Amino acid sequence: MSDLIEGFLGKSIDGKKSRLPAKLDYIQSATGLFLGLFMWGHMFFVSTILISKDAMLAVTRFFEGSMFLKEPQPVIVSFVVAFVFIIFIVHAGLGMRKFPINFRQFQVYKTHMKMMKHSDTTLWFVQAITGFIMFFLGSAHLYMMMTKASEIGPYASSDRMWSDFMWPFYLILLLAVEFHGSIGLYRLCVKWGWFEGKNSKETRAKLVKVKWAITAFFLALGILTLAAYMKIGYEHRNHVGERYMGAIEYNIAIDRKVEA
Numbered sequence: 001m002s003d004l005i006e007g008f009l010g011k012s013i014d015g016k017k018s019r020l021p022a023k024l025d026y027i028q029s030a031t032g033l034f035l036g037l038f039m040w041g042h043m044f045f046v047s048t049i050l051i052s053k054d055a056m057l058a059v060t061r062f063f064e065g066s067m068f069l070k071e072p073q074p075v076i077v078s079f080v081v082a083f084v085f086i087i088f089i090v091h092a093g094l095g096m097r098k099f100p101i102n103f104r105q106f107q108v109y110k111t112h113m114k115m116m117k118h119s120d121t122t123l124w125f126v127q128a129i130t131g132f133i134m135f136f137l138g139s140a141h142l143y144m145m146m147t148k149a150s151e152i153g154p155y156a157s158s159d160r161m162w163s164d165f166m167w168p169f170y171l172i173l174l175l176a177v178e179f180h181g182s183i184g185l186y187r188l189c190v191k192w193g194w195f196e197g198k199n200s201k202e203t204r205a206k207l208v209k210v211k212w213a214i215t216a217f218f219l220a221l222g223i224l225t226l227a228a229y230m231k232i233g234y235e236h237r238n239h240v241g242e243r244y245m246g247a248i249e250y251n252i253a254i255d256r257k258v259e260a
């Protein structure tokens with residue numbers, strides 16, 4: 001009954017407003033922070049291909065439990081991806097609440113943005129658009145990584161980029177992620193007052209500079225990484241499906257031969 005009254009009036013029987021919107025805002029911030037920091041780690045792991053194929057293979061095998069298990073188990077990666085996917089869905093679902101839901105709302109927002117000419121209001125718009133793009137591309141990437149965790153590696157990933165023609169997909173996803181992530185982390189700092197010094201205007205100006213530096217750094221790293229996968233994929237185009245044999249694979253193959 002009390003739910004019904006609150007549903008009609010927007011207030012509970014004792015005249016209080018629901019705390020749910022504030023709780024949802026908090027969850028959105030927490031999941032956003034997790035995903036933003038996760039992406040920094042992700043970009044460093046994926047970019048190990050710039051060091052060498054063996055370096056990327058070592059990272060892949062590490063996530064497959066090579067430290068504790070005799071043979072790599074990609075299913076561990078599937079579970080990790082499933083966990084990240086759940087956080088991603090929760091974050092996207094909560095983000096949707098803020099989207100304009102009809103043309104009128106969109107018109108009001110656009111006019112507001114033009115009149116204010118305030119960079120943070122414009123940033124929100126960029127975040128909404130990049131978030132919308134990631135809805136589709138991020139979900140497809142995560143589903144692929146979850147169900148095909150055994151197809152991650154120096155050659156498998158490069159074949160996907162070049163021979164499966166996934167590089168345009170990753171290029172768009174990369175642009176969306178890097179803008180969305182750094183704007184998101186900047187907005188979190190402003191919203192919750194992190195790193196706020198005595199002069200909030202000065203802090204905000206500094207944060208904007210750091211935000212741009214982070215975007216430029218990860219975009220440059222991401223584009224170089226993408227180019228490296230494309231180059232390897234191109235050189236490997238006549239051997240699609242063949243896996244890269246690192247020292248670990250080589251030893252497993254030798255062990256099997258000896259056992260046989």
Ligand code: HEM
Pocket residue numbers: 042046077080081084088134138141142145151152153156157158160170173174175177221222223225226227
């Ligand atoms: C645990 C979860 C994840 C895993 C295991 C993973 C794994 C990978 C791998 C192996 C690649 C190299 C390309 C390939 O093999 O297809 C890659 C690239 C990429 N991933 Fe993820 N990923 C995860 C989550 C995410 C999320 C949540 C996003 C953003 C929504 C994302 C965005 C990207 C982008 C933009 C690239 C291209 C990077 C570049 O070329 O510089 N990934 N990921």
